[in-house]
Amino acid sequence: MINPEPLLRSQFNLRDIEDRKIDMAIINDRILLLRKYFNNQFRQCYRQKEAELARIQEKNTRIEQIQEELGLPIESSTPTLNDWEMPENVFKVKDEEVNVERVLNEEQQAELDEERRLEELRWSCKNGVSRIR
Numbered sequence: 001m002i003n004p005e006p007l008l009r010s011q012f013n014l015r016d017i018e019d020r021k022i023d024m025a026i027i028n029d030r031i032l033l034l035r036k037y038f039n040n041q042f043r044q045c046y047r048q049k050e051a052e053l054a055r056i057q058e059k060n061t062r063i064e065q066i067q068e069e070l071g072l073p074i075e076s077s078t079p080t081l082n083d084w085e086m087p088e089n090v091f092k093v094k095d096e097e098v099n100v101e102r103v104l105n106e107e108q109q110a111e112l113d114e115e116r117r118l119e120e121l122r123w124s125c126k127n128g129v130s131r132i133r
Contacts, residue, residue: 005030046085053079 007026014020060076067074083089104112 049081049085053081
């Protein structure tokens with residue numbers, strides 16, 4: 001992991017503003033190193049998991065081929081990564097996750113109003129036809 005920093009002083013020995021600034025620079029550098037270390041570990045684990053899933057997929061396809069040859073209709077399950085295991089999906093916000101009404105520009109609002117007007121017209125025509133009967 002990351003070795004201890006010999007230049008980092010105890011917080012009780014920081015008397016000058018310059019000492020504090022130097023310590024903060026060292027701490028920020030260590031935070032950056034920790035982030036890089038964590039991201040590398042995460043990428044390595046992610047690649048390993050993808051490789052294992054690919055290997056499982058290959059074995060499942062071979063098993064399915066053998067089952068077809070033998071005439072055995074046994075289903076096999078294929079594991080996949082869920083949304084929480086894919087970092088690109090964790091930070092995407094889906095429309096159904098947001099409880100706020102969308103803000104529309106003038107064109108979109110006019111289009112929506114026109115659709116609503118047509119829908120009301122259809123509904124009134126439908127009800128008018130059923131009343132006549």
